[in-house]
Amino acid sequence: MKKQVFEGLSSAEIDEINAEMSHYEDKMAVSIEALKIVQKYRRWVSDECLIAVAELLEISPTQLEAVATFYNLIYRQPVGKTIIHYCNSVTCWMLGSDQVQECLCRHLNVELGEMSADGEYTILPIVCLGACDHAPVVMVGDELRLDITEDAVNEILGR
Numbered sequence: 001m002k003k004q005v006f007e008g009l010s011s012a013e014i015d016e017i018n019a020e021m022s023h024y025e026d027k028m029a030v031s032i033e034a035l036k037i038v039q040k041y042r043r044w045v046s047d048e049c050l051i052a053v054a055e056l057l058e059i060s061p062t063q064l065e066a067v068a069t070f071y072n073l074i075y076r077q078p079v080g081k082t083i084i085h086y087c088n089s090v091t092c093w094m095l096g097s098d099q100v101q102e103c104l105c106r107h108l109n110v111e112l113g114e115m116s117a118d119g120e121y122t123i124l125p126i127v128c129l130g131a132c133d134h135a136p137v138v139m140v141g142d143e144l145r146l147d148i149t150e151d152a153v154n155e156i157l158g159r
């Protein structure tokens with residue numbers, strides 16, 4: 001079978017997405033996994049990549065964009081190597097998540113959602129992480145960090 005070229009995607013990405021598609025009848029069902037595959041290689045999904053994935057899945061870019069927007073762990077703009085998600089659900093909010101976010105952004109000199117100048121970090125909100133009894137809570141990459149204080153922020157950022 002002739003391999004089609006989907007501009008903007010690497011052959012490794014195309015192979016992985018095709019392998020994922022072989023498990024499903026409905027190509028829409030593969031859309032999140034396909035976006036995650038692209039994100040694994042690039043850390044975020046550009047417009048060019050989103051259009052290429054839509055072509056590969058034979059769905060419209062608008063449909064795929066809707067999926068990407070709904071799923072808040074797909075990043076549509078460049079992000080740092082480590083994403084720090086701070087929980088902004090009610091318990092964390094009551095116990096200072098706004099201050100945690102302000103402290104993280106101030107130390108990194110970034111706005112929420114922006115990548116730090118050294119490309120290391122991006123700060124983003126996330127819903128309840130299920131550790132409300134240790135609020136406020138953040139996820140540093142895959143690591144859950146509890147009872148966050150300004151000292152903890154300094155320690156997380158190595159300052």
Ligand code: FES
Nearest residue numbers: 087092129131132
């Ligand atoms: S509200 Fe933040 S962990 Fe539940």
